[in-house]
Amino acid sequence: MKKYMEAIQAIQAFQEKKKNRGRLLINCPDQPGIVASVSQFLLEHRANIIESSQYSLDPEGGDFFIRIEFECPELKTSFPQLKQQFESIADTFNMDWKMTYVPNVKKTAILVSKEQHCLLELLWEWQSGDLMTDIALVISNHEDTKEVVESLQIPFYYLPASKENRAEVEAKQLQLLKEYDIDVIVLARYMQILTPHFVAAHPNRIINIHHSFLPAFVGARPYERAYERGVKLIGATSHFVTNDLDEGPIIEQDIMRVDHRNSVDELKKIGRSIERSVLARAVKWHLEDRIIVHQNKTIVF
Amino acid sequence: MKKYMEAIQAIQAFQEKKKNRGRLLINCPDQPGIVASVSQFLLEHRANIIESSQYSLDPEGGDFFIRIEFECPELKTSFPQLKQQFESIADTFNMDWKMTYVPNVKKTAILVSKEQHCLLELLWEWQSGDLMTDIALVISNHEDTKEVVESLQIPFYYLPASKENRAEVEAKQLQLLKEYDIDVIVLARYMQILTPHFVAAHPNRIINIHHSFLPAFVGARPYERAYERGVKLIGATSHFVTNDLDEGPIIEQDIMRVDHRNSVDELKKIGRSIERSVLARAVKWHLEDRIIVHQNKTIVF
Amino acid sequence: MKKYMEAIQAIQAFQEKKKNRGRLLINCPDQPGIVASVSQFLLEHRANIIESSQYSLDPEGGDFFIRIEFECPELKTSFPQLKQQFESIADTFNMDWKMTYVPNVKKTAILVSKEQHCLLELLWEWQSGDLMTDIALVISNHEDTKEVVESLQIPFYYLPASKENRAEVEAKQLQLLKEYDIDVIVLARYMQILTPHFVAAHPNRIINIHHSFLPAFVGARPYERAYERGVKLIGATSHFVTNDLDEGPIIEQDIMRVDHRNSVDELKKIGRSIERSVLARAVKWHLEDRIIVHQNKTIVF
Amino acid sequence: MKKYMEAIQAIQAFQEKKKNRGRLLINCPDQPGIVASVSQFLLEHRANIIESSQYSLDPEGGDFFIRIEFECPELKTSFPQLKQQFESIADTFNMDWKMTYVPNVKKTAILVSKEQHCLLELLWEWQSGDLMTDIALVISNHEDTKEVVESLQIPFYYLPASKENRAEVEAKQLQLLKEYDIDVIVLARYMQILTPHFVAAHPNRIINIHHSFLPAFVGARPYERAYERGVKLIGATSHFVTNDLDEGPIIEQDIMRVDHRNSVDELKKIGRSIERSVLARAVKWHLEDRIIVHQNKTIVF
Known part of the structure; x- marks a missing residue:
């Protein structure tokens, strides 16, 4: 409160x-x-x-x-x-x-699944006055973050998603985004694929965080694959969502050094910290109208 | 050749x-x-x-x-x-x-003492077409770099400096700078103090590299003092020279990670690599007219 | 809960x-x-x-x-x-x-003033299972963090400090630290000076975060002074507390790049993010018994 | 001399x-x-x-x-x-x-093509006493580096390579490596593919530098592809050579930040500086016996 x-x-x-x-x-x-x-x-x-x-x-x-x-x-x-x-x-x-x-702050919807760190970073920045936006609602296919979101007076919608009900859930999501008049959609480790219909309705307005240094480790389980490959740096990438998985215009990337002693779990821990800051920077730049997309690349002023 | x-x-x-x-x-x-x-x-x-x-x-x-x-x-x-x-x-x-x-490339004089790495980096960048300047001459109080400089057809002037002959040497330096119509003076680890007279004659046109992360370790023996203090990062700073030692407007800084295993000699080795790249960036930005000095600070566009 | x-x-x-x-x-x-x-x-x-x-x-x-x-x-x-x-x-x-x-996790006391970000980072890491310690109590000279600390079932002690009551407050603090059998004391932006008596009672067991890249900007208002000096990188330093202000053994340091566009307030915002991660790493290493202090320096294994 | x-x-x-x-x-x-x-x-x-x-x-x-x-x-x-x-x-x-x-310094052969920066970095480090090895010979399929190599009294072998004469050239290379009793082979931007026969003869003893942050941009033209993809960081990777192209155990990686203003040529310039330092570190660690290869990954002590 x-x-x-x-x-x-x-x-x-x-x-x-x-x-x-x-x-x-x-x-x-x-x-x-x-x-x-x-x-x-x-x-x-x-x-x-x-x-x-x-x-x-x-x-x-x-x-x-x-x-x-x-x-x-x-x-x-x-x-x-x-x-x-x-x-x-x-x-x-x-x-x-x-x-x-500028005083018309953008309205943001955050979509999240089980992993909470990216959502929490955004909420934290928001509370600290570092993220100038109206976080209008949070939508999740899990209930894990309900408590923290609602404690901040932000509406939380629990929409469990599965293969069977995807169309139905998406219709509900689109209705909510319309109802709240949303400008920006942030996928804060939201682990469901969006349909082309959903993506097309929000060109260059959906920001995702991918937990690898793209284009390395496109797709699932990037930390496990980074561990297998024995890389010496791991990274995270924030990008606008297009219909090509993990292929949208890159907004920001960052990395941290790892070594042979780090287990997959430790890569994930280290990675969480990169994901948090990379996503927060990307969202902030978008809120400040710093990003122009041109030919699947970004110009960040 | x-x-x-x-x-x-x-x-x-x-x-x-x-x-x-x-x-x-x-x-x-x-x-x-x-x-x-x-x-x-x-x-x-x-x-x-x-x-x-x-x-x-x-x-x-x-x-x-x-x-x-x-x-x-x-x-x-x-x-x-x-x-x-x-x-x-x-x-x-x-x-x-x-x-x-832009095609009127600036004329640069490099002043150097015994340590060669910064000079060599600048010469290297210049040879590779990455430093758009006319390196008009090199002046040194040691003869160590004479061979490499002259092998590149660049005039080399050996002016041994001591407390006794400072005025005389400086007069000779100023005459050379005038003769060659120099725009930029780079102190590439030049270990002699310049007089206020010399500095005043070239406002915001003398670029120095200091081998620490200023304002930490102003003055002599920064690596030894960094070692003594047990810092976990060492750095280098390139700045315009003013009459306050190491207090001029900072152009660029960078650091590298070190740990308890690094001896003073190793700090110096690691530091050389930072000094090289920091000085080269600062000189490049100056050659590209990217730097404005305002109230002892730089705006680098 | x-x-x-x-x-x-x-x-x-x-x-x-x-x-x-x-x-x-x-x-x-x-x-x-x-x-x-x-x-x-x-x-x-x-x-x-x-x-x-x-x-x-x-x-x-x-x-x-x-x-x-x-x-x-x-x-x-x-x-x-x-x-x-x-x-x-x-x-x-x-x-x-x-x-x-190893299963005997250390008991930690956190001391904090008004600025909450370092405390929040530690609590976050603790909640996420990334900080293996028993956060036994939080002591503050302000009430700002009372709510969040108590919401996590951690005892919160509000001990307003002033010049007049310093001895009394410190006696109360020492009593609490003894009562809770504390192993580690973390100063998470605690803005009061500790007395030599307090420090001597906890050799190499008090960890502080200083909001500059030490030894640059020892003392008060480091971001303001960094802004004045026009540095291109700002940093934070975590160190063990000794009786020489900001002169204790350095455990960890890190930096971020800034430029002429950043106001003092923005330096503080950027700095908060460095402070959070530097302090969290230092505390983690101490909890994992990775640090040996030798001649006012640390060996971090 | x-x-x-x-x-x-x-x-x-x-x-x-x-x-x-x-x-x-x-x-x-x-x-x-x-x-x-x-x-x-x-x-x-x-x-x-x-x-x-x-x-x-x-x-x-x-x-x-x-x-x-x-x-x-x-x-x-x-x-x-x-x-x-x-x-x-x-x-x-x-x-x-x-x-x-330890005093038995390893014997190193460097293979290089047209791009000289990695070779020059290794020679520089060697001259400065930072690379403790006997650089026994340099082999190249171009004559560009002949002058600089021979000026350092290092034997230079010009072996022009083409599809037609690959077997013959490789036989000659192997003979030279044997003749000079070589311990370590460094591919300092050597743009020819080695045969399985050559690779098998030197397990974990051939060090390559790849001009991307592997596993991103495996194969040819990585900077062009990095530019096309619009990445915000570019990198370089040093690895032991195996018979899977760019798939050998990674020794070291590093990156630098780039932005929309950088052309492909500028990415290459920035990249050269990363390649130089990454390769030099990897070679140094190998010379100091710091690397153990285990299941296509490296442990670097």
């Missing part, structure tokens, strides 16, 4: 502090004048650029990517209009773009 | 490939319209922004920093004019700025 | 699995025959060496260190006798030694 | 310093009494154990591994006898074992 209040207060403080903050994320074919037009537009709307990163894939005319954070007086009121007026620039340059009002 | 030719060819290939490439590095008080003005200026001069990074120290009106790489047709011819015409914008926004024509 | 049961069950499973496991930790002047005598002793007592690490500081006759894990049938019953009979060997070689029966 | 003399002097100094130093490396089925017997044997021969590491795969009676460094007066004279007398203990415990006289 107390924890829940702390999280809510941290979000409110953030919303107050960032009440005039917006973000712009653009991906378009490169051509002269993009930055000039965008910055002129922001200037005319009294928006001051706080931070920006830009990158062109190929100077000879490839793709252009930019992320801008800006401050604009009275943005709460003017944001809808600002967004609408940007459309003509976006059209001119054929942009794939997104403009967000 | 062969190595020397490889380095020269790599530089020539780089100059050809980047013949229309310029860079702009700006530091000024933040205010609305900077990016709009600069990007409009570049657009009007047909310069396309390839990569840019911007950062504001404090949204409420602190300092503004930006680095832009751009491509501009016929830049070789138009560069002087472009630079001159930028002055009015620079004046408007009270900019501390630098515009460079 | 459930969490508490999981922790208890994990410890019980560990105790059953290791019911015949002992450890021997030795530090003595090097001389011929030590390993032969010790291994002969273990053989005669039917103890099989599972893992051992040995190290001599100086082959020419310096100090000798060894850690041995062994399995011995019916060790629960025979342990006291085994220990007693080892004394004659220990005397012969003038050993500073410790033999432990 | 000068460099060559430095290397030779470093080796001679090492040989003098370690003139009484021996190493023992053992792998056998675990059973009571191994350490007691070995240490008693060493004691009886007046050998003092300087450093030892032991590890048992499975306490319930699996494999036992130990590495011991010892000092023994007049070892130069007594070594052959010591080795012979150890045989009865080795037979008793069914040991797979190796006893080496």
Whole structure:
């Protein structure tokens, strides 16, 4: 209860502090004048650029990517209009773009199975005010995490999944995600396969943690296979989910050193710590609109 | 000889490939319209922004920093004019700025004493085409590196230094640096103290490597002191030289893990490998105009 | 409650699995025959060496260190006798030694102030069965962590400390540590200075986490000072507490990369994650009898 | 020439310093009494154990591994006898074992193709006295490294290899290896496949560097494939060569962070630095008899 209040207060403080903050994320074919037009537009709307990163894939005319954070007086009121007026620039340059009002924190659903460490890390970061999102609900095919989730005033849905009831469960999941108006879906060691239908409904909005250094050990039992192979480093990979298993755009990876003394169980323990931090970083970057997906790869600004 | 030719060819290939490439590095008080003005200026001069990074120290009106790489047709011819015409914008926004024509590779002088590993790393990177600079000369107070330096067709000056002849040696050094029109001075484990006069003549243009993780172990014998203290990680720090010993703006640092089995000599061996890579990265970033110094700290874009 | 049961069950499973496991930790002047005598002793007592690490500081006759894990049938019953009979060997070689029966998990007291992350990490590891200890009590000069600690059935003592009542508080603390028969004291971001009297009573048994990469930033406000200095890596250090502030034997250190964009608050956030893992590793190694202190340094086997 | 003399002097100094130093490396089925017997044997021969590491795969009676460094007066004279007398203990415990006289530095052959960085790193370490071996010859299918190798007084053999002459070239290689009495073969980016015949003749004595984080990107063009996949870390792996391509026992691995801005060429540059250090470490550990191969995995003491 107390924890829940702390999280809510941290979000409110953030919303107050960032009440005039917006973000712009653009991906378009490169051509002269993009930055000039965008910055002129922001200037005319009294928006001051706080931070920006830009990158062109190929100077000879490839793709252009930019992320801008800006401050604009009275943005709460003017944001809808600002967004609408940007459309003509976006059209001119054929942009794939997104403009967000920072105080509108994204709504997140977390899906989890038996292993709790990734969920707990996200909840912890959230309580500490380090994860600026509204964790709207947790869905699990096990009841193990019900207590901790509900103790934080977060709705918990227990949907036991099996081969027989997959369609039914997924329909229920999709309904919940719609009902709660979810922006981001985090698979925090959720061990069920999602159907193409589910994935297609949330392009680049489902974040998974895979417990290996992809593309090594795609698929099941990566720690057992890492042990068998005798690797000297183990890792974890967070990626957007696509319909190719463990083949989606990689957001973040990290590793730790292991040696011959580590049993499979110890690899799993060490791995849990990597999984926790890799997933938390990936989710944070997504919440901060830092990630652009391009040709099954990510640009992380 | 062969190595020397490889380095020269790599530089020539780089100059050809980047013949229309310029860079702009700006530091000024933040205010609305900077990016709009600069990007409009570049657009009007047909310069396309390839990569840019911007950062504001404090949204409420602190300092503004930006680095832009751009491509501009016929830049070789138009560069002087472009630079001159930028002055009015620079004046408007009270900019501390630098515009460079990328094919004009900087001229570097390396100062070294007995320990050769940092010099050798720089020469190696240079031979491999990974360090885009003209290594114009090497100055040393020892003759140990004369052979290897001269084998690469690089002028080597042996200036033995002692307490008695410091003024004289420094005068000779300054004359050489002037004669060769040096842009960057790298202290690749140069164990003599530079005078305030020497330092003042090259603000933010002298790069040193200190063999510890600063601010730990400022001063002499850092590995011996690290051993005494029983640290579990040792490091190295590359920084711009100021008149406060080991207190200049830090450019890059790195560390490696050590344990109780490592003797002082082994710490030094391990440390050499860190020093090599940390110094090489710092020099590279400086050559690529990635570093802005602000209040004794660096912004590395 | 459930969490508490999981922790208890994990410890019980560990105790059953290791019911015949002992450890021997030795530090003595090097001389011929030590390993032969010790291994002969273990053989005669039917103890099989599972893992051992040995190290001599100086082959020419310096100090000798060894850690041995062994399995011995019916060790629960025979342990006291085994220990007693080892004394004659220990005397012969003038050993500073410790033999432990592994299922006797150590009793730990955690001292904490307002910042909770280090305490929470230890509790988490404990719940997950990754920290084999009996967390006997938590003492704090703030009430912030009371709820979470008591929810795990761990006694929580609120002892508000100030300059006026230091002697009184410390007397109460010492009484509690005695009452609970504490083996290990962990300062999990406990922001009060301990008196020499308190420290002397627990040699090499108080583990602290300092929020910097020692010996950089000894003392107060290390993140603020790291920010001021513009370092590119921040770190944390876990060490045994001695009467010289932040000068005790270092057990473990780690670092993370930061850059110019990170504010002091962000350094603190990043630092919390380092502090958590560095302290947890140091405590774990101590619980596993892996650490020998020698001349204000640690040998970690 | 000068460099060559430095290397030779470093080796001679090492040989003098370690003139009484021996190493023992053992792998056998675990059973009571191994350490007691070995240490008693060493004691009886007046050998003092300087450093030892032991590890048992499975306490319930699996494999036992130990590495011991010892000092023994007049070892130069007594070594052959010591080795012979150890045989009865080795037979008793069914040991797979190796006893080496440390001043007998191993003879190394380096095979290299066009890419020089790994070769240069090994030569550099050798010149600096950090790689205690006799680099007896370099064999290459290209002439690029001839000059640098011969400048160090090391015999260089140019054996151009093609599909047509593979058998002939390999016969010549094998003859050279025999002629020079080679102990260790290092493939320092040697891009030709070795035949099963060649591999079988040198079990666990051929060390390769693969330019990826195995088992990711087995086979050709790993950096191109890493770029395509959009990984956030790239790595290198050093392993013993077996007849399964890139499937031999892994000795060492390491990684570096990359991001979306890095082209394939930049991945290769970054990768070269990882390859250099990973291969150098693996070779060093092998030269120091630190590696035991067990079931296609390595134990590195």
